[in-house]
Amino acid sequence: MTKLHADLERFNPVTVIGAGTIGLSWATLFLAHGLTVRLYDPRSDLQEVVDQHFQSIGSTLDLLGLPSTGFMEKLNLTSNLQFAVEGTSFIQENGPEKLELKQQLFAEIETYIGPHALLMSSSSTLPASEISAKMKNKSRMLIGHPFNPPLVMPLVEVVPGSFTSQEAIKDAMAFYVALGKAPQLIQKEVFGFVANRLQFAMLREAMYLVDEGVVAMEDVDEIVKDSIGLRWAAAGPMLGMHLGGGQGGMEAFMRHLGPTMEKSWAAQGDLMLNEETIQRLAQKSRDSYGASSIDELAKTRDQKQMAILKTRN
Ligand SMILES: NC(=O)c1ccc[n+]([C@@H]2O[C@H](COP(=O)([O-])OP(=O)(O)OC[C@H]3O[C@@H](n4cnc5c(N)ncnc54)[C@H](O)[C@@H]3O)[C@@H](O)[C@H]2O)c1
Structure with a gap:
């Protein structure tokens, strides 16, 4: 054994x-x-x-x-x-x-x-x-x-x-x-642990941008899949940032893009999920994805997820 x-x-x-x-x-x-x-x-x-x-x-x-x-x-x-x-x-x-x-x-x-x-x-x-x-x-x-x-x-x-x-x-x-x-x-207990805290921070901004009419719901999916998702699947966000600073690494990244990043943090939406927001976003999700059943969508997601996993290993 x-x-x-x-x-x-x-x-x-x-x-x-x-x-x-x-x-x-x-x-x-x-x-x-x-x-x-x-x-x-x-x-x-x-x-x-x-x-x-x-x-x-x-x-x-x-x-x-x-x-x-x-x-x-x-x-x-x-x-x-x-x-x-x-x-x-x-x-x-x-x-x-x-x-x-x-x-x-x-x-x-x-x-x-x-x-x-x-x-x-x-x-x-x-x-x-x-x-x-x-x-x-x-x-x-x-x-x-x-x-x-x-x-x-x-x-x-x-x-x-x-x-x-x-x-x-x-x-x-x-x-x-x-x-x-x-x-x-995980070294310390915090509400939401790590993966969801990271995910929820990004989802809040994604929902805010959709709700404000900046971008269509399904376009957010494409934007993330073609950029951040791809990069983070390969390097993760922290190494990604270290590499974004060129030879100077993370320190150079923070010194160079830090002020822009801070400005962007300050501009982020403070969306809360009240009933009206839920109804607006739910309607948009039905318009975007409603043509397929949840089971069909989940199956396609699983297949793509596993194809990506296979290439990673
Ligand atoms: N859905 C996700 O994406 C996700 C991801 C990771 C962790 N979780 C966590 O997993 C847990 C389950 O989430 P889910 O999405 O499967 O929920 P779910 O609503 O799909 O399933 C919950 C199940 O618990 C059953 N249930 C009701 N009362 C119960 C009781 N007294 N004792 C035992 N079972 C009872 C319900 O009948 C139902 O089948 C939650 O704690 C959630 O935070 C969810």
Whole structure:
């Protein structure tokens, strides 16, 4: 048995809490790596949602070079939380992004699990110290925040609280590596972690520019894909900035373009998502993308994403 295989097997079977966008994608990744999965969700249409998901995910798995059959024998669906977590030692929670709900969930999960279970939350913004507020033993609770869809995207932000043990951090990092992910350990808890803070800063300006009529919604996509997206996929923003300064590196960049950058920061929109703004932007999104279904758009995105990933490796 290889080390990677052993890092997965020691947590087999695993539990996925929440069968929405993120939970289903994690469950697929776990199954494709041979793990047995208990999938918990209180929704009444759980079986239907799962069937629909697995009918459409085969081509993505094929493109990833992962197996796409034999999942159903290893997948247990349940709306009983105790059954979902008792006896498993890796739990990936993907319930709604509501603090109270996650606090209750983890406090209850804790009563059913053994001392070695790893408790991960996929939360996009809420730190482990807040989610674990009602737990007695928080030493194995931390954030494992994926980028959507976790089946495809490499990044998982691993964000421990001050109470999370070093062993739990090590175990979580090893588990995600064994799944072929690229976990990044975030050094300090902040709301929104790193990837989303960066993303949301840019999305705010993108929405502002569209709302102001500066640029069409679908043109923002083209502009980013043909410039920043391409550059950042190759070098990232910080190295990109260092290279933008020529031989003088980042210092030269900041001295040369710093004043322009500051002027641009000051000019940026302070858009808030009130009801009127949501309705205006939602209408524009229907005008721009409405001709295709979300499933069709997501499939095309996944295919392009994987083609880019392949050339990167
Ligand atoms: N969507 C994204 O892009 C994204 C990316 C990374 C992380 N996340 C995080 O993942 C989590 C799930 O997000 P999502 O987009 O999959 O949401 P979603 O709305 O698609 O799915 C949430 C699921 O949780 C279920 N649920 C409701 N009450 C529950 C309960 N008490 N216990 C367990 N499950 C319950 C719902 O039935 C639903 O199936 C959130 O914390 C979110 O911040 C989302």
